[in-house]
Amino acid sequence: MSVIETIRAASADLPEGRPAETAALKEARRLMEVCNACRYCEGFCAVFPAMELRREFSAGDLSYLANLCHSCHGCYYACQYAPPHEFGVNVPRTLAKVRDEGYAQYAWPAPLARLYRRNGRVMASAMALGVAGVLLLAMLLQDHTVLFAVHPLTPGASFYRVIPYNVMVWTAMVTFCFSLLALGMGFANFWRDTGGRAEELAQVRPLWQALRDAATLRYLSGGGHGCNDTDESFSSHRRWLHHIMAYGFLLCFASTSVATFYHHVLGWQAPYPVFSLPVLLGLLGGVGLVVGCSGLFWLKLAGDPMPREPRLLGAESALLLLLLMVGITGLGLLAVRTTGAMGVALAVHLGFVLALFVTLPYSKFVHGVYRTGALIRHAIERGAAAGQHKLL
Amino acid sequence: MKNESKEWDVVIVGGGNAALCAAITAREAGASVLMLEHAPRAMRGGNSRHTRNLRAMHAAPTSVLTESYLEDEYWDDLRRVTEGNTDEYLARMTIRGSADALLFMARCGVRFQPSLAGTLNLSRTNAFFLGGGKALVNAYYAHAERLGIEVLYDTEVREIVLEGGRACSLSVTSRGFPLDVAPKVVVASSGGFQANIEWLKQSWGEAADNFLIRGTPYAKGVVLRSLLAQGVASVGDPTQCHAVAIDARSPKFDGGIVTRLDCVPYSIVVNRRAERFYDEGQDVWPKRYAIWGRLVAQQPGQIAYSIIDSRSERLFMPSVFPAIKAGSIGELALKLDLEPAALEATVRNFNAACQPGKFDNSRLDGCHTEALEPPKTNWARAIERPPFIGYPLRPGITFTYLGVRVDEKARVIMQDGKPAANLFACGEIMAGSILGRGYLAGFGMTIGTVFGRIAGREAAGHVGN
Numbered sequence: 001m002s003v004i005e006t007i008r009a010a011s012a013d014l015p016e017g018r019p020a021e022t023a024a025l026k027e028a029r030r031l032m033e034v035c036n037a038c039r040y041c042e043g044f045c046a047v048f049p050a051m052e053l054r055r056e057f058s059a060g061d062l063s064y065l066a067n068l069c070h071s072c073h074g075c076y077y078a079c080q081y082a083p084p085h086e087f088g089v090n091v092p093r094t095l096a097k098v099r100d101e102g103y104a105q106y107a108w109p110a111p112l113a114r115l116y117r118r119n120g121r122v123m124a125s126a127m128a129l130g131v132a133g134v135l136l137l138a139m140l141l142q143d144h145t146v147l148f149a150v151h152p153l154t155p156g157a158s159f160y161r162v163i164p165y166n167v168m169v170w171t172a173m174v175t176f177c178f179s180l181l182a183l184g185m186g187f188a189n190f191w192r193d194t195g196g197r198a199e200e201l202a203q204v205r206p207l208w209q210a211l212r213d214a215a216t217l218r219y220l221s222g223g224g225h226g227c228n229d230t231d232e233s234f235s236s237h238r239r240w241l242h243h244i245m246a247y248g249f250l251l252c253f254a255s256t257s258v259a260t261f262y263h264h265v266l267g268w269q270a271p272y273p274v275f276s277l278p279v280l281l282g283l284l285g286g287v288g289l290v291v292g293c294s295g296l297f298w299l300k301l302a303g304d305p306m307p308r309e310p311r312l313l314g315a316e317s318a319l320l321l322l323l324l325m326v327g328i329t330g331l332g333l334l335a336v337r338t339t340g341a342m343g344v345a346l347a348v349h350l351g352f353v354l355a356l357f358v359t360l361p362y363s364k365f366v367h368g369v370y371r372t373g374a375l376i377r378h379a380i381e382r383g384a385a386a387g388q389h390k391l392l
Numbered sequence: 393m394k395n396e397s398k399e400w401d402v403v404i405v406g407g408g409n410a411a412l413c414a415a416i417t418a419r420e421a422g423a424s425v426l427m428l429e430h431a432p433r434a435m436r437g438g439n440s441r442h443t444r445n446l447r448a449m450h451a452a453p454t455s456v457l458t459e460s461y462l463e464d465e466y467w468d469d470l471r472r473v474t475e476g477n478t479d480e481y482l483a484r485m486t487i488r489g490s491a492d493a494l495l496f497m498a499r500c501g502v503r504f505q506p507s508l509a510g511t512l513n514l515s516r517t518n519a520f521f522l523g524g525g526k527a528l529v530n531a532y533y534a535h536a537e538r539l540g541i542e543v544l545y546d547t548e549v550r551e552i553v554l555e556g557g558r559a560c561s562l563s564v565t566s567r568g569f570p571l572d573v574a575p576k577v578v579v580a581s582s583g584g585f586q587a588n589i590e591w592l593k594q595s596w597g598e599a600a601d602n603f604l605i606r607g608t609p610y611a612k613g614v615v616l617r618s619l620l621a622q623g624v625a626s627v628g629d630p631t632q633c634h635a636v637a638i639d640a641r642s643p644k645f646d647g648g649i650v651t652r653l654d655c656v657p658y659s660i661v662v663n664r665r666a667e668r669f670y671d672e673g674q675d676v677w678p679k680r681y682a683i684w685g686r687l688v689a690q691q692p693g694q695i696a697y698s699i700i701d702s703r704s705e706r707l708f709m710p711s712v713f714p715a716i717k718a719g720s721i722g723e724l725a726l727k728l729d730l731e732p733a734a735l736e737a738t739v740r741n742f743n744a745a746c747q748p749g750k751f752d753n754s755r756l757d758g759c760h761t762e763a764l765e766p767p768k769t770n771w772a773r774a775i776e777r778p779p780f781i782g783y784p785l786r787p788g789i790t791f792t793y794l795g796v797r798v799d800e801k802a803r804v805i806m807q808d809g810k811p812a813a814n815l816f817a818c819g820e821i822m823a824g825s826i827l828g829r830g831y832l833a834g835f836g837m838t839i840g841t842v843f844g845r846i847a848g849r850e851a852a853g854h855v856g857n
Contacts, residue, residue: 033710033712034650034712037649037650037652037709037710037711037712038524038648038650038712040444040523040524040525040649041523041524042505043505043506043520043522043523044522044523055706055710074523074527075523077523077526077527077530078522078523078524078526078527078530079526080441080442080524080525080526080646080648080649081648081650082434083434084434084435085435085646086646087643087650223503223505223522225503225522232534233534234503
């Protein structure tokens with residue numbers, strides 16, 4: 001029996017958390033058993049210290065560790081057992097597969113888990129349908145002279161002439177609330193599967209710690225020295241680009257929220273002047289989305305394929321592309337809002353936004369939810385370990 | 393090939409830590425440098441890829457080292473483990489040289505881990521590389537490339553041809569083709585011969601067939617042998633190697649750190665005849681693991697079995713291979729391919745000899761056997777609670793001690809006592825000068841780094857002359 005077979009055979013003996021364990025889970029367990037006997041990588045991120053708290057790895061443990069992994073690739077390049085070594089250790093790639101399987105497993109409602117099977121295609125279709133749907137709707141609901149007309153920037157007159165305010169708000173509310181519900185249910189599934197209890201989430205300190213770690217992408221810093229974004233060399237590009245993209249997204253969201261506040265509380269209707277809070281926030285956020293997504297996409301294409309799972313490239317690229325299109329069309333709308341192109345630009349922009357919110361719980365977007373969950377679990381565990389240490 | 397026509401000032405033979413330190417230092421001093429690494433790129437770095445830390449002298453706490461660790465204490469530690477098999481002048485020079493090694497390493501892009509809270513307890517004396525030795529090697533290679541050092545992988549040096557104490561040519565095979573290299577200066581940093589089973593057999597006989605080599609398969613000692621055959625003075629005991637007991641299921645080469653087994657002190661260790669042969673509880677494992685390689689090598693078939701019961705299962709670091717478990721000693725014997733009656737008798741005798749005491753794995757607890765040969769002097773606790781667990785052990789060879797003699801400038805010394813004109817050495821190939829016996833954690837990397845830098849500096853200086 002070869003070394004690998006010996007280890008695999010042993011892994012197969014362990015009690016299995018679910019009826020049939022996938023190849024990715026079995027491989028992740030084999031790797032964690034190699035890593036746990038080595039531990040050279042414990043300075044890189046949270047995955048290895050979390051691993052060290054265990055000797056056996058249930059399917060839930062592996063899912064937790066997989067979602068704790070930020071794919072910084074540091075452990076791949078540092079690994080003395082990476083291929084072509086016969087142990088063939090490739091932690092980032094294996095954990096990426098486990099993460100992806102988890103997205104489907106935790107998806108709510110369960111039948112929609114199949115949307116993860118060919119997620120790249122699903123996302124591309126959602127984009128096409130979103131844009132085509134909103135355009136068609138605008139054309140059906142409005143006379144084409146309205147759609148192609150030049151609208152004055154008078155409050156309430158411009159955008160809502162093309163897409164009536166109520167249609168816009170209700171579509172947004174329904175899709176957004178459903179997405180929030182689905183993401184919440186997914187989180188609950190993840191939390192339960194990784195051994196969590198609901199009351200644990202009431203602990204303020206770990207929650208605060210985890211949100212800070214997520215907001216700063218602490219574990220995309222490679223222990224403070226940068227990550228292997230594209231190859232053996234270290235950089236912080238991915239971390240910064242992700243920040244630019246994520247905070248860009250949040251600024252866009254803030255822009256919409258401020259606009260909603262203006263509309264309902266202050267009675268100020270869109271469109272707003274360039275030097276107004278909603279437009280400035282949206283402008284900044286849109287630029288962030290375009291810069292961040294383009295940069296991340298570039299890193300993905302330029303990077304070494306070895307520590308990545310090639311099968312996931314479609315799903316990852318699709319979300320980046322969708323966010324990029326939301327950014328581009330939003331900026332485009334701002335640019336042409338006083339021209340006859342505004343109607344179409346608005347419909348296209350809202351089409352992408354709709355696609356984004358409809359697919360939110362069924363795209364790679366969920367990584368943020370589960371990773372934050374994993375960071376909370378890690379913060380709780382670390383607190384407990386430190387407490388035990390004090391008692392000793 | 394572009395290298396054939398080019399003249400190199402300094403040619404480095406090898407591709408591990410010492411070779412890299414020499415190459416970088418020589419290049420930074422202005423010399424043109426060619427590195428010849430036997431391994432392919434993915435497996436580059438010799439045994440350095442399996443290391444994790446470097447022992448460094450320091451007078452005050454640093455970002456990665458706590459308290460202080462001064463020359464005399466360092467020297468005492470070294471003298472104790474080598475039992476005097478060292479050269480005080482070179483050793484103290486190495487120790488002093490380690491003081492600014494970390495700065496050099498950081499400048500080359502090597503990253504360190506903040507001092508460890510873990511079980512190793514070396515945070516005062518040893519600086520840990522973030523990600524371990526392969527990450528260190530990667531950082532050095534990246535720096536070397538930035539400096540314009542040419543590296544040829546898959547390139548084996550079969551001989552450094554000496555004439556009148558001068559290295560005049562190298563016999564090289566690069567990616568399967570012969571390559572002519574006529575260097576001005578040569579640095580030999582190609583490691584020991586521990587991966588050369590035939591050579592090990594000269595001292596160990598057929599037993600060496602059952603040895604596992606913990607590190608790189610490329611350390612075959614080809615260059616070392618060629619130099620010793622051409623009148624270079626040797627140093628170190630040619631029959632000795634650093635051998636520890638590792639899991640018998642480990643790969644023949646390159647198993648590295650994960651193959652170690654720390655269960656011996658809490659176990660009884662039996663040979664193929666199911667007989668005990670040495671006091672398993674003589675001292676804590678970090679002080680005893682290095683004698684167990686030799687002990688197992690002396691047993692029939694060079695195999696032994698460490699046996700514990702379920703109470704000891706979690707007292708040691710998990711090993712990469714699964715525990716072999718059974719509900720009874722007899723069943724375990726069958727799984728381990730031992731004679732059940734013999735193993736049952738050994739366990740029964742051992743259990744009967746265990747004296748009452750308070751078992752404590754955190755210290756030498758004095759729990760011992762009476763009237764048992766050999767005795768177990770600590771952690772002797774009856775093996776009686778199923779499931780019973782066994783791990784097979786074989787000798788794992790870390791490195792060999794035989795090397796070439798060097799002086800304080802890393803110049804290779806000929807048998808007549810004179811230094812070779814243009815030949816320097818660093819790393820494991822000369823470490824026997826300083827570390828003639830035993831081992832001190834992280835000291836191999838210290839020798840490699842300090843002597844690598846000396847060899848690089850002297851080699852570049854020699855070209856300048």
